[in-house]
Amino acid sequence: MAQRVLYFLVPGQNISPFDVTLAADAGFDQVIPLTGIQPADVTGIVQDAIFCRPPNRFNDTGIFIGGRDVHLATDMFQSARKAMVGDFQVGVFADPNGAYxxxxxxxxxxxxxxxxxxxxxxxxxxxxxxxxxxxxxxxxxxxxxxxxxxxxxxxxxxxxxxxxxxxxxxxxxxxxxxxxxxxxxxxxxxxxxxxxxxxxxxxxxxxxxxxxxxxxxxxxxxxxxxxxxxxxxxxxxxxxxxxxxxxxxxxxxxGPLAIGNLKYKTEFGLFRTLQTSSTPALLDFPDAFTFATAELAQATTSAKAA
Missing domain, CATH: 3.40.50.720 (NAD(P)-binding Rossmann-like Domain)
Structure with a gap:
């Protein structure tokens, strides 16, 4: 059986246990850490990932960009977007240090x-x-x-x-x-x-x-x-x-726990979006804001209905 794989790219030497756990809970079968990655390395890694499966399997492969530097993460995200070739694409989600x-x-x-x-x-x-x-x-x-x-x-x-x-x-x-x-x-x-x-x-x-x-x-x-x-x-x-x-x-x-509760739901939801989107998802922090806003609106509607 084919597995859902998430490649975890970070510039440093460690990946976040929080992010790994959330990705696994959201449905990724394997989370593969790739550390010490710089923007110049991203194109080759993404193109290695997109060509090993047919185009209609983009939900089964994801790229997550982590680390602690939002400037590097922005460069890496743009490199990942540009690395797609025709119909060969995968989803990309960036959230360095949970900042997005x-x-x-x-x-x-x-x-x-x-x-x-x-x-x-x-x-x-x-x-x-x-x-x-x-x-x-x-x-x-x-x-x-x-x-x-x-x-x-x-x-x-x-x-x-x-x-x-x-x-x-x-x-x-x-x-x-x-x-x-x-x-x-x-x-x-x-x-x-x-x-x-x-x-x-x-x-x-x-x-x-x-x-x-x-x-x-x-x-x-x-x-x-x-x-x-x-x-x-x-x-x-x-x-x-x-x-x-x-x-x-x-x-x-x-307060911070109210923020953290919504942050958890947003990150989890964006990991799920990588796996369920009808097109290859490219998720930057404006996309995270759109998701968080929709989550609040839905919660408000549900509360009023109850």
């Missing part, structure tokens, strides 16, 4: 909270993203693609402004870079911010009560950090559009 599915879940939950509470989503909203790592960059791009005016907030001297802005350019969006290293700078950023998204290093408080008290325009705050202390004061780990009222501000909070 996590950011998709953050933005989908924020969009839903805004729409439910105000009747208007992210379009033209002022959004501040704290954290310039993989999740922060992808979150910033997705929010900007929804029409938000996005600022990426520098938290340390090591944050790479050029790399962050270049990532936005690759996806056709304009991102603003601002410093939020000091308490005064954070307060200044938050004065005009409607949506605060924290995707910074785990276990570090980024926005404390003093900063939040002055954030009179704040409508939604989402935090990806599940390790105490929370990245945003007042956000509970299980919060999903929970009202938080402080001295001078009131906002809806979205």
């Amino acid at each position: 599915t996590t950011s998709a879940s953050v933005v989908a939950l924020v969009e839903r909270a805004l729409s439910d509470s105000t009747g208007k989503g992210l379009d033209q909203r002022s959004v501040a993203v704290f954290g310039t790592g993989p999740v922060g960059l992808c979150t910033a791009v997705l929010a900007a693609r929804q029409g938000a005016k996005v600022r990426i907030c520098q938290l340390t001297a090591d944050d790479d402004q050029k790399a962050a802005l270049r990532f936005g350019e690759r996806y056709g969006v304009d991102l603003e870079w601002v410093s939020a290293v000091t308490l005064r700078e954070k307060s200044s950023v938050m004065e005009a911010t409607e949506v605060a998204l924290c995707a910074a290093k785990a276990g570090i408080r980024i926005l404390d009560r003093e900063v939040l008290d002055a954030a009179a325009s704040l409508r939604v705050a989402a935090d990806t950090n599940a390790v105490p202390p929370s990245g945003i004061d007042g956000v509970g780990v299980n919060d999903r559009a929970v009202a938080v009222q402080l001295a001078k501000s009131e906002f809806l909070s979205i």
Whole structure:
């Protein structure tokens, strides 16, 4: 009997047990790790995979692009797309460091909270993203693609402004870079911010009560950090559009476990999409956002029906 095979490409030396387990649970019989892979290696690997089965078997072979570097993952994904030859194609799904599915879940939950509470989503909203790592960059791009005016907030001297802005350019969006290293700078950023998204290093408080008290325009705050202390004061780990009222501000909070629950469903669902799509699926993080949004809509419809 033919088996469903997923080739797992990463630039580093280790693959994620989380991703492997999810892929297996989603129906792949074998997950084959290929480590130390660079963009220049991808074409040969993909073409090795596409020619060993006839074109109508594309659901049985998948390419997953992991690792920790979203810049490399973008290059590898584009190389994989270009490697297809005529009808010989396979599905490709990229999710480096879980950043694509996590950011998709953050933005989908924020969009839903805004729409439910105000009747208007992210379009033209002022959004501040704290954290310039993989999740922060992808979150910033997705929010900007929804029409938000996005600022990426520098938290340390090591944050790479050029790399962050270049990532936005690759996806056709304009991102603003601002410093939020000091308490005064954070307060200044938050004065005009409607949506605060924290995707910074785990276990570090980024926005404390003093900063939040002055954030009179704040409508939604989402935090990806599940390790105490929370990245945003007042956000509970299980919060999903929970009202938080402080001295001078009131906002809806979205916590890391609510984000993680949707992230899990999104990643699992995209692994299944590789196996069930009527055409070879090519899944980047905008596709993850589309899936996460549909998942929320379906859950809402089911809840109302019940």
